[in-house]
Amino acid sequence: MKQISTRFSMAVHILSLIAVSSNELTGDFIAGSVNTNPVVIRRIMGMLKKAGLLEVRPGVGGAALLKTPEDITLLDVYRAVNVIDDSQLFRVHEDPNENCQVGRNIEMVLQSELSEAQSAMELRLAQTNLSNLISRFE
Amino acid sequence: MKQISTRFSMAVHILSLIAVSSNELTGDFIAGSVNTNPVVIRRIMGMLKKAGLLEVRPGVGGAALLKTPEDITLLDVYRAVNVIDDSQLFRVHEDPNENCQVGRNIEMVLQSELSEAQSAMELRLAQTNLSNLISRFE
DNA sequence: CACCGTTGTAACCATTATAGTTATATCTAA
DNA sequence: TTAGATATAACTATAATGGTTACAACGGTG
Numbered sequence: 661m662k663q664i665s666t667r668f669s670m671a672v673h674i675l676s677l678i679a680v681s682s683n684e685l686t687g688d689f690i691a692g693s694v695n696t697n698p699v700v701i702r703r704i705m706g707m708l709k710k711a712g713l714l715e716v717r718p719g720v721g722g723a724a725l726l727k728t729p730e731d732i733t734l735l736d737v738y739r740a741v742n743v744i745d746d747s748q749l750f751r752v753h754e755d756p757n758e759n760c761q762v763g764r765n766i767e768m769v770l771q772s773e774l775s776e777a778q779s780a781m782e783l784r785l786a787q788t789n790l791s792n793l794i795s796r797f798e
Numbered sequence: 799m800k801q802i803s804t805r806f807s808m809a810v811h812i813l814s815l816i817a818v819s820s821n822e823l824t825g826d827f828i829a830g831s832v833n834t835n836p837v838v839i840r841r842i843m844g845m846l847k848k849a850g851l852l853e854v855r856p857g858v859g860g861a862a863l864l865k866t867p868e869d870i871t872l873l874d875v876y877r878a879v880n881v882i883d884d885s886q887l888f889r890v891h892e893d894p895n896e897n898c899q900v901g902r903n904i905e906m907v908l909q910s911e912l913s914e915a916q917s918a919m920e921l922r923l924a925q926t927n928l929s930n931l932i933s934r935f936e
Numbered sequence: 937c938a939c940c941g942t943t944g945t946a947a948c949c950a951t952t953a954t955a956g957t958t959a960t961a962t963c964t965a966a
Numbered sequence: 967t968t969a970g971a972t973a974t975a976a977c978t979a980t981a982a983t984g985g986t987t988a989c990a991a992c993g994g995t996g
Contacts, residue, residue, distance in 0.1 A: 661880040662800040662982055663889040665954065670891050672908055677900045686971065693898040694891060697956055702972065719964030721971040734911060742799040751801040753808050753832060753984095760831040762815045765935040770810055773872060773926045781919035788911045797903040800953055803983065824942065835985050840943065857993035859942045 664742065670694055671704050671741045672734065672793070675713065679729045679790055680797070684722030704741060711740030729790035735782050749781070750774040802880065808832055809842050809879045810872065810931070813851065817867045817928055818935070822860025842879060849878030867928035873920050887919070888912040 673694050678685060687705065691698040705723065708714040713732060716723045725732065739747070752771055756763035811832050815823060825843065829836040843861065846852040851870060854861045863870070877885070890909055894901035 661803060661882045662953080663882065664887060665799060666889050666891040667954085668888065669904070669908055669912075673891070673894065673900060673904050676904060677898075680900055688971085693895045693901045695893050695895055695901070696891065698972095699957070699974090700955065702974085703955095706973075716972070717964085718962080718972045719970085721964090734915075744799045744801065749802060750806065751804050753804040753811070753834065755833050756811065757831045757833050760815075761935055762811060762818055763831045763833070766807070766811050766814060769931055769934045770807055773923075773931070774807075777872075777919045777922040780922040781915045784915040784918040785911075793907055793911070796907045797899055800982080805983085826942085836943095837945090837986070838984065840945085841984095844944075854943070855993090856943045856991080857941085859993095 667704055667707075667741045668738055670696070670700070671708060671737050672790075674701065674704060675708065675725065675732060675737065675790055676794055676797075678714070678723055678725055679794055684717070684724065686721045687723075707741050707743065708737075711736070713737070713740055729794060732790040733786045734788045735786040738782070738785055748775075749778045805842055805845075805879045806876055808834070808838070809846060809875050810928075812839065812842060813846065813863065813870060813875065813928055814932055814935075816852070816861055816863055817932055822855070822862065824859040825861075845879050845881065846875075849874070851875070851878055867932060870928040871924045872926045873924040876920070876923055886913075887916045 674690055677690055677693055687698045687701045691701045694701060705714060705716060709716060712726055713736060714723055715726055750771075752767055752774070756766055758764050812828055815828055815831055825839045826836050829839045832839060843852060843854060847854060850864055851874060852861055853864055888909075890905055890912070894904055896902050
């Protein structure tokens with residue numbers, strides 16, 4: 661299956677770096693830690709900016725968190741970076757046959773269960789914040 | 799983001815149809831209810847067979863469940879159909895910089911949180927079985 | 937036995953998301 | 967003004983998905 665994009669884990673990496681570091685970091689330095697191309701980093705940082713998690717100083721460089729590490733949960737990051745139209749993790753096949761009892765009902769009944777499962781996952785993500793993560797680094 | 803494949807919802811559809819129907823169904827009939835190509839249905843039914851949820855009578859046609867609808871959970875179907883190598887929902891970027899405190903630790907610390915979130919979702923899927931779904935059809 | 941409808945697969949294709957890359961415009965402080 | 971940084975567009979290779987065609991194999995029925 662197609663897994664959830666590494667944008668998410670890279671975003672957590674970026675935010676952790678900024679939180680841990682005392683001085684301001686450039687995109688190129690972050691790219692070196694994540695081990696990818698600086699443009700990929702800037703792209704993700706753009707999403708984090710749009711979500712209000714980050715501010716970046718253009719021109720001179722350097723980024724800072726807009727919330728404390730305690731106030732940034734994994735769910736915040738997940739939402740900032742996994743930009744889905746309807747933010748639905750599961751996709752249900754479209755246009756089943758309405759003349760069939762199953763086809764007529766499957767979408768609504770199943771969708772409600774899948775939303776519950778998605779919520780369970782997101783609830784768990786919301787229980788971990790950046791501060792929790794960082795405290796476990798050695 | 800790339801969402802979870804409709805193979806999953808189609809598989810639930812297929813199993814529901816078989817569970818609801820008294821007589822044996824052909825792949826073509828099921829394809830008509832799901833509203834897709836019969837080969838897509840056969841492909842998914844192949845996965846459900848491999849997972850031990852279904853048996854199919856080749857030649858003559860017709861399929862039957864190998865477990866009762868009470869004993870088939872959404873998690874069973876999800877696992878049967880979302881064949882991932884390591885069955886990890888989340889993907890973490892590879893080869894971060896080991897010379898950096900964050901790069902050195904991010905993978906293990908984050909992976910453990912993500913596994914928890916995935917488990918929360920799967921646990922919820924396991925709480926719903928085919929019988930639950932069917933009983934809600936009108 | 938021959939036929940016909942079915943299942944089982946392989947092969948191919950168009951579409952889409954991802955992650956990386958190059959190139960260029962813009963910004964800010966020195 | 968310049969150096970170094972961000973912002974963004976455009977392009978690429980790769981991979982998963984879902985649909986399609988084609989064909990082999992199976993198994994009752996006539």
